[in-house]
Amino acid sequence: MSNSTALVWLRRDLRLHDHAAFYHALKQHQRVIAVFIFDRPILEPLPRDDRRVAFIHASLAALQAELQRHGSDLVVRHDDARSAIPQLAAEFAAAAVYANRDYEPAAIARDDAVATALAAQGIAFHSSKDQVIFEQDEVLTQSGGMYSVFTPYKRAWLAKLNDFYVRPYPVSRYLDRLATLPAQTLPALAELGFADIDPAAQRIPAGIDGAEQLLADFLPRIERYQELRDFPARKGPSYLSVHLRFGTVSIRELAALAWRQGGAGAETWLSELIWREFYLQILWHRPEVAGHAFKPEYDALPFPNDPALFAAWCEGRTGYPLVDAAMRQLNQTGYMHNRLRMVTASFLVKDLLIDWRWGERYFAEKLIDFDLAANNGGWQWAASTGCDAQPYFRIFNPVSQSEKFDADGRFIKRYCPELAMLSGKDIHAPWLAKPLSLQAAGIVLGRDYPAPVVDHAVQRDKALALFKKN
Numbered sequence: 001m002s003n004s005t006a007l008v009w010l011r012r013d014l015r016l017h018d019h020a021a022f023y024h025a026l027k028q029h030q031r032v033i034a035v036f037i038f039d040r041p042i043l044e045p046l047p048r049d050d051r052r053v054a055f056i057h058a059s060l061a062a063l064q065a066e067l068q069r070h071g072s073d074l075v076v077r078h079d080d081a082r083s084a085i086p087q088l089a090a091e092f093a094a095a096a097v098y099a100n101r102d103y104e105p106a107a108i109a110r111d112d113a114v115a116t117a118l119a120a121q122g123i124a125f126h127s128s129k130d131q132v133i134f135e136q137d138e139v140l141t142q143s144g145g146m147y148s149v150f151t152p153y154k155r156a157w158l159a160k161l162n163d164f165y166v167r168p169y170p171v172s173r174y175l176d177r178l179a180t181l182p183a184q185t186l187p188a189l190a191e192l193g194f195a196d197i198d199p200a201a202q203r204i205p206a207g208i209d210g211a212e213q214l215l216a217d218f219l220p221r222i223e224r225y226q227e228l229r230d231f232p233a234r235k236g237p238s239y240l241s242v243h244l245r246f247g248t249v250s251i252r253e254l255a256a257l258a259w260r261q262g263g264a265g266a267e268t269w270l271s272e273l274i275w276r277e278f279y280l281q282i283l284w285h286r287p288e289v290a291g292h293a294f295k296p297e298y299d300a301l302p303f304p305n306d307p308a309l310f311a312a313w314c315e316g317r318t319g320y321p322l323v324d325a326a327m328r329q330l331n332q333t334g335y336m337h338n339r340l341r342m343v344t345a346s347f348l349v350k351d352l353l354i355d356w357r358w359g360e361r362y363f364a365e366k367l368i369d370f371d372l373a374a375n376n377g378g379w380q381w382a383a384s385t386g387c388d389a390q391p392y393f394r395i396f397n398p399v400s401q402s403e404k405f406d407a408d409g410r411f412i413k414r415y416c417p418e419l420a421m422l423s424g425k426d427i428h429a430p431w432l433a434k435p436l437s438l439q440a441a442g443i444v445l446g447r448d449y450p451a452p453v454v455d456h457a458v459q460r461d462k463a464l465a466l467f468k469k470n
Contacts, residue, residue: 013247062207279377345382
């Protein structure tokens with residue numbers, strides 16, 4: 001152990017337990033300081049009411065309180081990380097900076113710039129794997145290449161998994177090496193230029209305690225995950241995606257729980273965690289997918305891109321109730337059920353004939369759990385432009401999806417209350433309802449609820465023709 005100071009630069013890892021960077025820094029140095037940068041280049045383009053910033057802020061407050069209980073504190077700056085980290089390293093006379101790796105192209109470029117600046121000051125930069133079980137080229141095909149189809153990737157991932165890869169980092173052994181600091185101030189959201197969203201108004205609780213609360217609620221339900229996960233009106237998901245995104249929970253803890261428990265529900269949930277890593281390895285191997293189709297032949301499909309149709313989709317007024325309810329859920333809460341992400345994405349691309357990148361950007365702005373790799377992978381899957389064994393003629397029917405996964409219309413009625421008096425099949429396709437049924441429900445199509453902006457059957461044929469021409 002060196003009698004020196006180190007910084008731990010927190011980013012997507014807002015916790016103190018089972019934390020690779022903290023562990024390595026605390027083990028190697030006598031004095032360790034936790035720092036977080038509200039990175040101006042990342043924050044400046046965001047809407048002022050961005051829920052993610054509020055979630056991060058609340059999670060940082062919880063982490064700061066935990067650090068204070070251990071006699072330390074959290075150093076926070078609102079600056080450009082490329083200059084702020086070298087400045088903080090010099091200010092605290094740090095011998096090294098530790099961070100957990102990020103795999104997004106912009107983050108890789110930022111970290112390279114920081115490492116170069118630190119090296120010029122004679123300060124080491126150490127990065128660790130923390131947000132995934134397997135990273136980069138740890139899971140490759142027999143020929144040494146990248147997996148582009150999920151199922152064989154999953155088989156290889158599971159074959160490689162053992163106790164070593166899910167073993168937690170024993171950070172608690174070394175917490176006495178956290179530096180004693182003068183009291184630090186966490187800037188208010190208003191000081192950062194963002195709306196002060198009450199944490200209680202966030203549908204998903206923030207911070208380490210929020211992650212533990214959601215996990216404790218999910219574990220008794222995990223056995224039924226496989227059968228409940230596709231129904232948006234049911235309590236099926238774990239709701240931990242945002243906690244994985246910002247590292248208020250350990251991926252090793254979650255993967256170990258699912259792997260060791262076994263059973264259909266746990267195995268299906270573990271599969272979802274593997275999907276997350278599948279898309280991350282795609283992004284790392286093929287960074288150009290951020291902005292371009294994985295399948296180059298589909299990169300310039302001649303989508304009509306009608307802005308009026310896009311606006312109707314964004315605002316939840318397409319006339320297709322399940323699609324509209326899903327978009328309203330997103331706009332009101334920052335969350336959308338995973339089944340509905342597939343339905344709304346397919347509808348935008350295959351029914352409205354709008355470039356998947358338009359929808360990808362909208363989700364990136366609205367989703368509290370936005371993750372570049374997962375969002376990009378999901379949209380390209382729905383658009384049939386990505387790494388997927390299924391061809392372009394997979395097109396979701398929004399009515400049959402509604403009838404199957406929200407049969408009694410509970411989810412639709414929650415977010416489209418104007419349809420609450422409809423029943424049976426009428427709530428899935430109001431334009432097919434008998435006039436007397438609409439009258440009894442107090443609905444005039446075009447006034448109380450939109451008529452369909454497109455005809456699914458007609459648009460399906462147009463989508464097939466558009467892809468076939470390519």
